[in-house]
Amino acid sequence: MAKLYFHFSTMNAGKSTVLLQASHNYHERGMQTYLLTARFDNRAGQGRIASRIGIGADADTFDASDDLFEKIQNRVAQGEIACVFLDEAQFLTEKQVWQLARAVDDLGVPVMCYGLRVDFRGKLFPGSAALLALADEMREVRTICHCGKKATMVVRQNADGQALREGAQVQIGGNETYLSLCRRHWREAVGDTA
Numbered sequence: 001m002a003k004l005y006f007h008f009s010t011m012n013a014g015k016s017t018v019l020l021q022a023s024h025n026y027h028e029r030g031m032q033t034y035l036l037t038a039r040f041d042n043r044a045g046q047g048r049i050a051s052r053i054g055i056g057a058d059a060d061t062f063d064a065s066d067d068l069f070e071k072i073q074n075r076v077a078q079g080e081i082a083c084v085f086l087d088e089a090q091f092l093t094e095k096q097v098w099q100l101a102r103a104v105d106d107l108g109v110p111v112m113c114y115g116l117r118v119d120f121r122g123k124l125f126p127g128s129a130a131l132l133a134l135a136d137e138m139r140e141v142r143t144i145c146h147c148g149k150k151a152t153m154v155v156r157q158n159a160d161g162q163a164l165r166e167g168a169q170v171q172i173g174g175n176e177t178y179l180s181l182c183r184r185h186w187r188e189a190v191g192d193t194a
């Protein structure tokens with residue numbers, strides 16, 4: 001039975017590494033996979049999934065305007081695939097998560113989504129909220145805070161290392177950096193609002 005999976009994590013947990021390893025395992029057995037990642041400019045087509053430990057693979061890309069059921073259906077028509085791997089799943093729309101669910105149910109293709117659970121304000125990303133609601137199986141890709149506890153939160157820091165409270169959920173090409181922390185240390189960095 002094909003399933004819709006959601007592998008969630010905070011920043012810098014190595015989710016792209018886990019994705020690339022899982023895809024590689026299929027290739028080793030002579031099976032094909034279909035890789036997708038988010039695109040942030042208007043050029044459709046080739047993207048790349050890269051991990052911080054130096055491995056990477058070419059991938060097709062999606063943005064909010066794409067019908068992902070159609071994309072997967074078109075890919076399947078070109079040749080059998082064992083699994084779809086989708087990175088940056090936090091950027092999916094709710095509608096696209098339903099399209100992925102339809103691909104799983106109606107085309108019988110497993111879809112593995114990898115993405116961040118919450119943004120730097122501690123709010124769910126829309127794609128992650130929909131996946132938490134609709135996925136058949138969920139797994140956490142874990143990393144740790146500087147204190148050794150599991151990191152579940154992320155802070156966005158400016159160039160001076162100050163934690164930011166406000167700003168766009170998606171920030172491309174700024175000087176900000178991200179740090180993954182446990183909730184207690186996130187509260188210390190960001191400050192309590194309640």
Ligand SMILES: [Zn+2]
Nearest residue numbers: 145147182185
């Ligand atoms: Zn901590």
